[in-house]
Amino acid sequence: MSVIKVTADNFEDEVVKSNGTVVADFNADWCGPCRMLAPVLEDFAEEHKNVKVVSINIDEEDELAEEYDVSSIPCLVFFKDGVEFDRSVGFRQKEDIEELVGE
Amino acid sequence: MYDIIIVGAGISGMTAAIYGRRASKSVLVLEGASYGGQIVNTASVENYPAAPNISGFDLATEIYNQAKALGAEFKFEKVLEVKDLDTEKSVVTKKNTYSGKTVILATGSENRKLGLENENTLIGTGISYCATCDGAFYKNKTVAVVGGGNTALEDALYLSDIAEKVYIIHRRDTFRGEESTVEILRQKENVVFVYNSVVKKLNAQKRLESIEIENTADGHTETVNINGLFVAVGRIPVNSAFSGLVELDGSGYVAASENCRTNVPGIFAAGDNRTKEIRQLVTAAADGAVAATQAVNFINNYRYFS
Numbered sequence: 384m385s386v387i388k389v390t391a392d393n394f395e396d397e398v399v400k401s402n403g404t405v406v407a408d409f410n411a412d413w414c415g416p417c418r419m420l421a422p423v424l425e426d427f428a429e430e431h432k433n434v435k436v437v438s439i440n441i442d443e444e445d446e447l448a449e450e451y452d453v454s455s456i457p458c459l460v461f462f463k464d465g466v467e468f469d470r471s472v473g474f475r476q477k478e479d480i481e482e483l484v485g486e
Numbered sequence: 487m488y489d490i491i492i493v494g495a496g497i498s499g500m501t502a503a504i505y506g507r508r509a510s511k512s513v514l515v516l517e518g519a520s521y522g523g524q525i526v527n528t529a530s531v532e533n534y535p536a537a538p539n540i541s542g543f544d545l546a547t548e549i550y551n552q553a554k555a556l557g558a559e560f561k562f563e564k565v566l567e568v569k570d571l572d573t574e575k576s577v578v579t580k581k582n583t584y585s586g587k588t589v590i591l592a593t594g595s596e597n598r599k600l601g602l603e604n605e606n607t608l609i610g611t612g613i614s615y616c617a618t619c620d621g622a623f624y625k626n627k628t629v630a631v632v633g634g635g636n637t638a639l640e641d642a643l644y645l646s647d648i649a650e651k652v653y654i655i656h657r658r659d660t661f662r663g664e665e666s667t668v669e670i671l672r673q674k675e676n677v678v679f680v681y682n683s684v685v686k687k688l689n690a691q692k693r694l695e696s697i698e699i700e701n702t703a704d705g706h707t708e709t710v711n712i713n714g715l716f717v718a719v720g721r722i723p724v725n726s727a728f729s730g731l732v733e734l735d736g737s738g739y740v741a742a743s744e745n746c747r748t749n750v751p752g753i754f755a756a757g758d759n760r761t762k763e764i765r766q767l768v769t770a771a772a773d774g775a776v777a778a779t780q781a782v783n784f785i786n787n788y789r790y791f792s
């Protein structure tokens with residue numbers, strides 16, 4: 384699966400009501416480390432079909448960023464059955480993400 | 487065995503890779519995070535020759551692609567140790583050990599931390615080292631900047647246009663940074679100067695809620711409610727893994743002069759991690775060129791390799 388772009392309109396369906404593990408990547412175009420992380424997440428999503436990876440642009444979705452209390456990006460928020468269980472801030476390598484989701 | 491193993495894919499390390507490959511040497515670059523190093527956080531670089539306005543990400547990506555196209559090999563593994571064996575160097579990562587004829591240490595610098603309990607866990611939930619990266623999240627909030635240099639002053643100025651209130655906490659009563667910036671800050675109604683003070687404690691539930699400030703003159707402490715703390719107390723070299731390998735200066739920089747040679751033959755240092763006056767992209771790139779050329783000469787002249 385590839386990374387799915389998510390907005391306030393479908394966040395509820397794609398993340399909160401989603402069963403299993405979801406990695407939500409809060410990012411922005413002007414953020415260098417976010418751009419570094421994007422291909423890593425694409426790779427991760429390709430290799431782990433059982434994990435859903437979604438991308439949220441914080442400039443377009445500032446209310447979601449606020450709701451999830453994001454105050455530094457890139458910020459990865461990890462959900463299990465719609466409930467946040469962990470988060471990480473800054474660039475991460477694929478192995479780090481695998482470790483965080485417990486794959 | 488590689489001819490040249492480069493530790494760090496910042497601007498200095500990647501430039502060294504370009505020079506090493508153009509001299510037909512085999513080159514391995516080992517990077518613990520992403521390529522590009524510290525400049526990746528900067529949205530706009532305006533002093534790199536031939537690139538009047540470029541983002542740090544784009545600049546780094548250009549150099550990365552250039553080095554790769556020339557045949558440099560990149561592996562994303564953090565180096566834990568470098569050993570100087572009789573005739574070769576051994577470079578140890580979590581997963582592998584690589585051997586090389588020469589090693590270039592290009593590990594750069596990182597933000598100095600305050601060294602407070604909770605500081606690391608609060609990064610991204612109230613603690614930041616980059617005002618231009620994270621400032622936008624503190625619209626109409628209360629923030630504090632710690633530090634007394636130009637970075638701290640400029641951070642405070644940047645934040646004063648976003649946040650409702652900005653404290654500047656400085657351990658002395660005069661700033662090291664530009665007086666003109668201090669003057670501009672004094673005119674700002676939402677900026678509060680806190681002199682002779684240090685941050686002693688970070689109070690947090692889910693995120694940072696307040697800080698305890700101690701006045702160094704009278705020992706009085708005070709708790710101030712803030713949403714974000716921006717730390718701007720300088721940068722430190724990333725050399726601790728090499729303290730037993732090469733000579734470091736009193737501040738922890740590799741003691742290597744403009745020729746980029748360390749006290750160990752065949753080991754070189756390039757970029758921000760080396761003792762020098764000006765730490766900028768062009769000087770990092772220049773170091774990469776010098777260090778790689780020194781490495782090439784070392785390989786070509788060292789009787790064991792020829």
Ligand SMILES: Cc1cc2nc3c(=O)[nH]c(=O)nc-3n(C[C@H](O)[C@H](O)[C@H](O)COP(=O)(O)OP(=O)(O)OC[C@H]3O[C@@H](n4cnc5c(N)ncnc54)[C@H](O)[C@@H]3O)c2cc1C
Nearest residue numbers: 494496497498518523524565593594595757758765766767
């Ligand atoms: C906010 C900011 C703005 C700046 N703006 C400018 C500007 O506009 N113009 C300018 O010229 N300069 C600017 N600079 C300075 C410039 O960024 C640095 O001088 C330059 O990037 C240094 O490059 P470097 O390759 O020596 O080190 P770095 O960029 O620090 O790269 C070192 C690399 O080594 C890696 N590394 C470290 N340890 C290990 C290890 N053990 N194993 C593997 N890899 C490791 C790191 O992950 C990093 O990628 C700025 C700096 C900052 C902080």
